[in-house]
Amino acid sequence: AQSVTQLGSHVSVSEGALVLLRCNYSSSVPPYLFWYVQYPNQGLQLLLKYTSAATLVKGINGFEAEFKKSETSFHLTKPSAHMSDAAEYFCAVTGTSGTYKYIFGTGTRLKVLA
Amino acid sequence: NAGVTQTPKFRVLKTGQSMTLLCAQDMNHEYMYWYRQDPGMGLRLIHYSVGEGTTAKGEVPDGYNVSRLKKQNFLLGLESAAPSQTSVYFCASKQGSSNQPQHFGDGTRLSIL
Numbered sequence: 001a002q003s004v005t006q007l008g009s010h011v012s013v014s015e016g017a018l019v020l021l022r023c024n025y026s027s028s029v030p031p032y033l034f035w036y037v038q039y040p041n042q043g044l045q046l047l048l049k050y051t052s053a054a055t056l057v058k059g060i061n062g063f064e065a066e067f068k069k070s071e072t073s074f075h076l077t078k079p080s081a082h083m084s085d086a087a088e089y090f091c092a093v094t095g096t097s098g099t100y101k102y103i104f105g106t107g108t109r110l111k112v113l114a
Numbered sequence: 115n116a117g118v119t120q121t122p123k124f125r126v127l128k129t130g131q132s133m134t135l136l137c138a139q140d141m142n143h144e145y146m147y148w149y150r151q152d153p154g155m156g157l158r159l160i161h162y163s164v165g166e167g168t169t170a171k172g173e174v175p176d177g178y179n180v181s182r183l184k185k186q187n188f189l190l191g192l193e194s195a196a197p198s199q200t201s202v203y204f205c206a207s208k209q210g211s212s213n214q215p216q217h218f219g220d221g222t223r224l225s226i227l
Binding site for chain 1: 118145147154155156157159162164172204206208212213215216217218219220221
């Protein structure tokens with residue numbers, strides 16, 4: 001069975017500050033992990049994905065995430081927040097065993113303060 | 115590049131009415147999905163399809179039916195709409211490999227009065 005937990009449904013940061021959005025997963029098989037971003041009235045867009053090639057994954061818009069197996073975590077970071085980063089972020093997990101189902105977290109809404 | 119297109123974008127129904135949501139993808143993807151998104155609950159899988167002519171139940175299938183008669187289209191039907199089905203519905207598609215991400219449409223905002 002797989003699950004995803006996103007700690008903090010709302011996160012506020014000042015413009016220029018570090019962004020850290022937390023994601024912990026549970027999986028009985030080696031996981032593939034994804035971060036998506038959703039802007040208002042839009043669908044989900046892929047930010048980055050972990051597929052076992054490298055533990056530090058770089059994505060679009062300056063975001064990156066590090067896969068830590070010992071901590072079962074895949075936290076999303078960005079060194080310096082921009083106003084345009086305000087959105088909702090979703091972590092998702094699927095398995096490497098051929099499953100086609102994805103499990104999504106409940107989302108974290110990021111607010112960037114001027 | 116159209117990607118995943120959902121129609122309609124908005125709809126208001128009365129309780130008991132029926133309707134069909136259409137999802138079309140132009141990426142030749144094998145897998146297609148229907149989700150509903152409700153505040154604080156993330157995305158919940160309603161039904162999915164692993165290929166033309168196949169469908170399967172997801173996490174919350176009750177009250178919905180689906181069909182995939184053509185590879186590029188995935189239809190979601192509400193036979194008798196209920197207020198509990200007020201939600202934002204998203205369609206997604208992906209290639210066959212496990213490590214491929216899902217591609218999402220922009221959603222259909224459905225209100226049931």
